[in-house]
Amino acid sequence: MPAHPDLASPDPASIEALDAADPLRAFRDRFVLPEGVIYLDGNSLGAASSAALAELEAAARQEWSRDLIRSWNSAGWFDMPVQLGDSIGRLVGAADGQTVVGDTTSINIYKALHAALALRPGRNVIVAESGSFPTDLYMAEGVVSTRPGASLKLEGVDAPAIEDLIDQTVAVVLLNHVNYKTGELRDMAALTKRIHAAGALAIWDLCHSAGALPVELDVANADFAVGCTYKYLNGGPGAPAFIYAARRHHENIVQPLSGWWGHARPFAMEHAYAGAPGIRRFQCGTQPILSMRALKGALDIWNAVDMQILRQKSLALTDLFITLVEARCGQYGVTLETPRERERRGSQVSFAHANAYEVMQALIERGVIGDFRAPATLRFGFTPLYTSYRDVWDAVAVLEDILASGVWKEPRFAVRSAVT
Amino acid sequence: MPAHPDLASPDPASIEALDAADPLRAFRDRFVLPEGVIYLDGNSLGAASSAALAELEAAARQEWSRDLIRSWNSAGWFDMPVQLGDSIGRLVGAADGQTVVGDTTSINIYKALHAALALRPGRNVIVAESGSFPTDLYMAEGVVSTRPGASLKLEGVDAPAIEDLIDQTVAVVLLNHVNYKTGELRDMAALTKRIHAAGALAIWDLCHSAGALPVELDVANADFAVGCTYKYLNGGPGAPAFIYAARRHHENIVQPLSGWWGHARPFAMEHAYAGAPGIRRFQCGTQPILSMRALKGALDIWNAVDMQILRQKSLALTDLFITLVEARCGQYGVTLETPRERERRGSQVSFAHANAYEVMQALIERGVIGDFRAPATLRFGFTPLYTSYRDVWDAVAVLEDILASGVWKEPRFAVRSAVT
Incomplete structure (x- = not known):
């Protein structure tokens, strides 16, 4: 430089x-940037790229219009959530097989919080930041509403600093890596270490850091992470979100949004749920393929960055x-x-x-x-x-x-x- | 005829x-149908239409690429889930303001089951069909896993006919209007009446009936309904799903996927969740706009049907x-x-x-x-x-x-x- x-x-x-x-x-x-505009809002909606638009057109004109249902196999639609998950994983320091694309950040927070609580039986407290992007808190409220005895404690309300809230009652701490409003960056490695020292788990919301700066989930020993793909990753408006779970937790993941895409044998049409191995267990239902194909184009650009x-x-x-x-x-x-x-x-x-x-x-x-x-x-x-x-x-x-x-x-x- | x-x-x-x-x-x-193909799988993935492809292109080239973040207002992205919900409502016999588009059928089943259970305190049984499309059962299992005392009873396992399972312990019955496998059509009005007589609520899965035949949710007095938009509605692969809730329940709807899009004031960035009035309370996170814009084109065709x-x-x-x-x-x-x-x-x-x-x-x-x-x-x-x-x-x-x-x-x- x-x-x-x-x-x-x-x-x-x-x-x-x-x-x-x-x-x-x-x-x-x-990127396809409009004339006469200085765009300083890529942290809200990333710009379109030629690659994303080309993938979208191929998805619409060839895969959907021409090949129809066959594209689930021939165009690789079925495995796209896992393949794009690995692409994002490479940008956030996650080895393959730990990240999957799908649903929304809000929904993925719900899954991660439930999974974390199930991994820490006997602990009932969720800690988060009052300055968090609000949906994180609303989803935590939703989780608390379904778990008798669970409660939510907030930095800035129940104590001035997040560290003051982390004790032996805490199951999981939900943190924004970069604050949506102030742009403040948390020290992921140090805070995760502090959380683990208390026996709790860490969920990192990467909405404002994925694609914005180097993220090292595996190195920091993070437990779970979520994020959106329509900001710095440029996946398109409302493009599907992602979720990361450290491999050491995979065997014991339980989460209640247990739809057929997370089933070990989705097309065997069994009555009873049996979770798929690995990160696929965080999948739930059929994903919006057109939006996901635009995301694929956007992510391909990052290979050279x-x-x-x-x-x-x-x-x-x-x-x-x-x-x-x-x-x-x-x-x-x-x-x-x-x-x-x-x-x-x-x-x-x-x-x-x-x-x-x-x-x-x-x-x-x-x-x-x-x-x-x-x-x-x-x-x-x-x-x-x-x-x-x-x-x-x-x-x-x-x-x-x-x-x-x-x-x-x-x-x-x-x-x-x-x-x- | x-x-x-x-x-x-x-x-x-x-x-x-x-x-x-x-x-x-x-x-x-x-519709854009490929040469040399007789397509009898529109009940799995509906065909592309010129209208859907045109809307998708406008969304990609003008709204995303050129207008960027401004399109949330100028292109009406923010209200699209409710507006498309009303479009679908007209096809399934639902007056305006009771249907919203978003997330997946699986996720929407989860919301509807939780909402129904909350409306029937003291009742803990969910009844469903063993021949149901499997994800309905898997999501019911997920709901049961978060509610102590709740249980799931299945037609075909716990009793031969669904009617034999409907008693005073039942909070909600989850039914497929048309069976995905056999194509059997249930009598929605009669069965809903039978369910209400026992004091329970009815959720109808319309995946294989919306756009396939006349559906009369309001007339049948249905409580909730869900469905996908990528089969007979031709919304595109994995297009966002929909959920219906009868207006009489709106005031008392509680569901745990309480994300910011379902908040009464999503941009006030408040700490605490406060559910939006009406059907918006079933919204959760940011939706895949490209997929939703294709769906808009597909739904416009139905105005003339x-x-x-x-x-x-x-x-x-x-x-x-x-x-x-x-x-x-x-x-x-x-x-x-x-x-x-x-x-x-x-x-x-x-x-x-x-x-x-x-x-x-x-x-x-x-x-x-x-x-x-x-x-x-x-x-x-x-x-x-x-x-x-x-x-x-x-x-x-x-x-x-x-x-x-x-x-x-x-x-x-x-x-x-x-x-x-």
């Missing part, structure tokens, strides 16, 4: 030099963004919410602003797409495969202009839409 | 006359098939498994044959695609929107030839593939 420009006063020429020397530069051409280089660029992009925004927009009431230390940061940067909603709407109107998170966060995602240094430079210029001009105060920017 | 040909001895001319007079004839052109006419053609097709197969192939050991009475039959016909697997492989090689169901069933689905009387005539001719020649005895037809 090139040395940083002088971040105290970067200029367009130094930004251009950074892009010219970017070892990931060629990947941008694999060095995750260490990805991380270096990610940090360079976020460093640059923080520096530029603080230097040029600090006077307009924006305050950094993301940890400044590199080792505590994912691939997004969040700034607080009292009128974050209106400011984000004004940015979007000018073609700079980030997102708003209630109550007052401007969130910007940096996706090293297709975000350039020039994007960062230009986005900050637009933000500065919006804040300096006060245009965001115009009433049209305050109109809320269904999804914010 | 035209009168039947003389079924004792129909000839090609009378078959041609039937197709010429078919009021649904024009629908066939809306009269379900009574569909049923008449379905019965005429299956009558013809039964008559022809029995007349021409009866001597080769094929035996009707589907009820002969029209009012007890869905839109498929199953025949038993000792070597059903091999015979079906030989049929597929000749371009007649039905499917095999273990241990010895030849299953043929008739989809009135794109199956012609000529298809039936030609398929039987091929079956007769295969059985008469004994070609199915060649070893290559005995090789089993992953999905059978």
